[in-house]
Amino acid sequence: MRIAVDGMGGDYAPQAIVEGAVLAAQEYNTPIVLVGDEAHLERELDRLQARKLPISVCHAAEVVHMDEAPGMALRRKRFSSIRVAIELMRSGEVQAVVSAGNTGAALAASTMILKPLRGVDRPAIATLLPTQKGFSVLVDVGANVDCKSTQLFQFGIMGSVFAKYVLGKPTPSVGLLAIGEEDTKGNDVTREAFSLLKQSNLNFIGNVEGKLFFRGLADVVVCDGFIGNIALKMCEGLAEMYHQSLKAGLTRTLWRRLVAWLIRPVLNDIRRRVDAAEYGGAPLLGINGTCIIGHGSSTPKAIKNAIHMAKRFIEERVSERIQEDIERHSDIQNEWLVRRRRIWRQIRNHMTFRSERDAGETGDVDDNPQSSLPPL
């Protein structure tokens, strides 16, 4: 087993990344390939006196920066660290990739080069969030906007496999993020996804309200990537505001500083619970391979934990199991698609009928060149 780590991705790259790789190599003895500017990475390894560890370096001359448009950057920068890392996975030289760089670029490279698993419409990003009971998986948090119901259905299947094999929850409960607990509460897409998930053999517990998410009601919570991303980022923003308020309040006077020092275990405990570094990374579910995306501000510890997660993915053959589970559920989805197609055909025919009648009756053909064609 070898794991490629994008040495140039992240706000504190390459220092924090190399340090994280060194920690992981020390702790798990996993062979690691650092991808990026060779000279720079070698220098970091020397600085950390890590020459005896199973870490090699693979040169990549370019970097996709955090603010670059992913598609364009990938096409232009054929030798960017993330692209080279993903290519290493395709050629079988490594079994997983960890990157804390541009999320969109990691997603685009994985989708373009590795391709989604057979039967998976679009890969999704899963993330771990702390709850009152431990932690839950939220999927998708930004890979896809305007998701279809079948995609949400697949997110449920993929999230469930992740929770079962990587997080060790025997029968993970799966919920659908919605605005009420009743079956009918939600938007068009979630209502459709609800009926699909209900037919599955997942441990589907129905709709989960936003407020109940943090009570740990479900192990896996499914949502559209647009919604998941907004919810995730708003929570990050709220946590930031909380910390700021606490910090400002507790450092205002010398006396308060002293008191804050006295309760620092409590504050540290809370900080640790909401700290992204503890969970390390967000896996990309549904691709032919393993890709763990780290937070842009990943610390060495976060990188180490992301490498650990990648290791678990490989050991537990998560991608294969996702593939199997998607295939096991393909009947439900196909039946749904056939029904849907039939409805669409009816709508189309209805529109045909109406537009023919409208054209005949009102001559409403102003700005349409095709309507002057004779009926075939």
Place this chain on the structure above:
Amino acid sequence: MRIAVDGMGGDYAPQAIVEGAVLAAQEYNTPIVLVGDEAHLERELDRLQARKLPISVCHAAEVVHMDEAPGMALRRKRFSSIRVAIELMRSGEVQAVVSAGNTGAALAASTMILKPLRGVDRPAIATLLPTQKGFSVLVDVGANVDCKSTQLFQFGIMGSVFAKYVLGKPTPSVGLLAIGEEDTKGNDVTREAFSLLKQSNLNFIGNVEGKLFFRGLADVVVCDGFIGNIALKMCEGLAEMYHQSLKAGLTRTLWRRLVAWLIRPVLNDIRRRVDAAEYGGAPLLGINGTCIIGHGSSTPKAIKNAIHMAKRFIEERVSERIQEDIERHSDIQNEWLVRRRRIWRQIRNHMTFRSERDAGETGDVDDNPQSSLPPL
């Protein structure tokens, strides 16, 4: 000016509601009509020795409970407190309604009985959330799911009027909740809404990422009600988890309890900042009248503040100003709708063309009775 207060709505009704009304009558000397079970409300007023205050009681025999389906409940319970209160507003006996009861029922009653303002597609619920800079308005937080771009556009206009006249921000900045700051980041609906808002004479600052919301980047942030509700509830859930963790940590030992007592001003300050009671209520924007919806768990203070907000709405003629501003922006919206209709017509004609061709070529007419009709 008279304000009706739904005496029976809310988790702590009628006690907390009557106490709140009494506080408001004492502080603002506003005439208040308490709507609900007469005997019960009179008893509460006696208990509070509030007979000399300008508070009257209007009897309503029924109550819509928090967990009832709004539409059904309103039809069946013609004498429910919320319905009677809204009817009082329609007949002009009061100028505003405050309710901490079933949000869906207050929304449905307002929409059905008072009707939306001319030019407003659907009313929206706005809420105030604390930020690092003060507070911002999030609209919509649950009145509408599957919003169209023109609705988001109208939410921006309505939210802006609210922020300007009720919150006293001279030129409120308006942002669109999205997953990136670039113009193109978002889903189909937000991208369309972006171009509409850009043409308006609002102080539109573009997309606002979830994380930046709590940094107070925009005074008004616009989103689909499904997304707004989920984001709001998740933030509530996170805040709850935070408080739980702090409380658990700070009460574990006697020593820690002592320390917590020493820093209670800091903790109280934070609690106050995120406390819904401080803001009182969420106004329903875009109806013919004024309706302020309180949180289900409203305290007397929250009710008092909601009544204050209702008072500001009436004094500042917010509904009229919304109407004016919607009309002022109607050109942008109409132009958009015409363009959209043209595109739809083209798609329809294209589909007509295709389906005629398909039918002619492949005889694909299996499950459609209409396709056997001769062309008109």
